[in-house]
């Protein structure tokens with residue numbers, strides 16, 4: 001359960017047996033032909049996979065490099081999150097669980113888990129910070145329409161970190177009949193490994209599609225935004241064995257480098273522990289997880305996946321920080337040039353691709369467009385206008 005010095009499972013004693021049971025069930029399922037068959041069926045007929053890789057010719061012409069978009073915004077429920085939520089729901093059913101519990105920030109993981117729960121006839125309990133409930137209102141409505149219970153979290157920063165704390169507490173009291181379905185490649189082992197494996201379908205598809213589009217070539221650059229790191233690990237999984245492909249993770253520089261103004265864990269963080277696992281972490285002077293900010297709710301998490309922490313240390317992935325302003329510019333730019341409205345999280349990766357194009361004309365960049373912007377359009381239009 002380790003990636004170098006990072007990862008592991010530091011659990012309260014009452015959870016150790018439950019996490020051992022989760023790992024055992026997952027190991028069994030991962031080898032079961034029926035499970036893989038059912039997952040393949042769901043991905044094709046329920047999710048609508050494979051999602052396309054689209055050559056963004058207008059954006060490419062404007063930016064000066066060849067920019068390809070892996071369209072996870074077209075995945076059912078509007079983001080990559082469903083790729084691991086359907087897997088987690090199948091695992092829960094295999095374990096005889098009746099309920100799925102999770103946190104959400106941007107609301108996409110919450111929507112995806114509510115979708116999976118409805119599909120499998122399970123209950124769903126989603127913990128969400130009050131700030132995010134306000135900001136991601138369309139996603140709250142969608143979760144409730146699909147029968148999920150949304151639990152407002154009103155303590156502390158009332159955002160993602162508190163939502164995780166609250167969901168974890170609730171799970172502790174009902175671990176026999178529920179599965180805690182973590183929303184990214186974070187948390188105690190086996191979640192970082194399991195979620196990365198469920199997300200790897202993105203990178204595997206994208207590598208094949210890119211080669212079809214370019215007569216057998218590979219992209220020079222692959223880029224994805226990083227909150228907990230699940231969409232990035234899924235995309236990277238398809239290219240990690242190709243040393244000539246440079247992998248790039250983009251974190252939020254938010255409003256700048258001052259503590260509390262960003263969530264660029266890889267740039268400003270140091271090794272620590274959060275939510276039962278070791279990772280790079282943004283901390284305050286007392287060593288507690290620091291307050292963070294991003295225009296994108298899905299990226300404002302002070303920790304980051306242990307596998308990302310390892311890949312940075314190993315030098316296999318370059319991590320960059322992109323601010324709110326550049327992100328907003330990319331949000332409007334993609335909407336205007338391609339008729340594709342990206343999630344604010346995904347717009348961080350698009351912003352990096354545009355910046356890279358400016359410095360490296362003619363290069364080839366594959367972007368993981370992790371989600372669509374429907375959840376963000378009211379907030380953006382109300383706060384910043386339409387262009």
Ligand SMILES: Cc1ncc(COP(=O)(O)O)c(/C=N/[C@H](C(=O)O)[C@@H](O)C(C)C)c1O
Pocket residue numbers: 079080103104105106107108109110160183184185225226227228229230231232297298299301343345346370371372
């Ligand atoms: C469209 C979209 N793109 C990227 C992310 C960042 O999550 P990762 O891919 O796990 O780094 C997110 C994260 N969303 C989560 C959520 O919707 O609940 C996030 O807020 C938490 C699970 C961490 C997202 O919605």
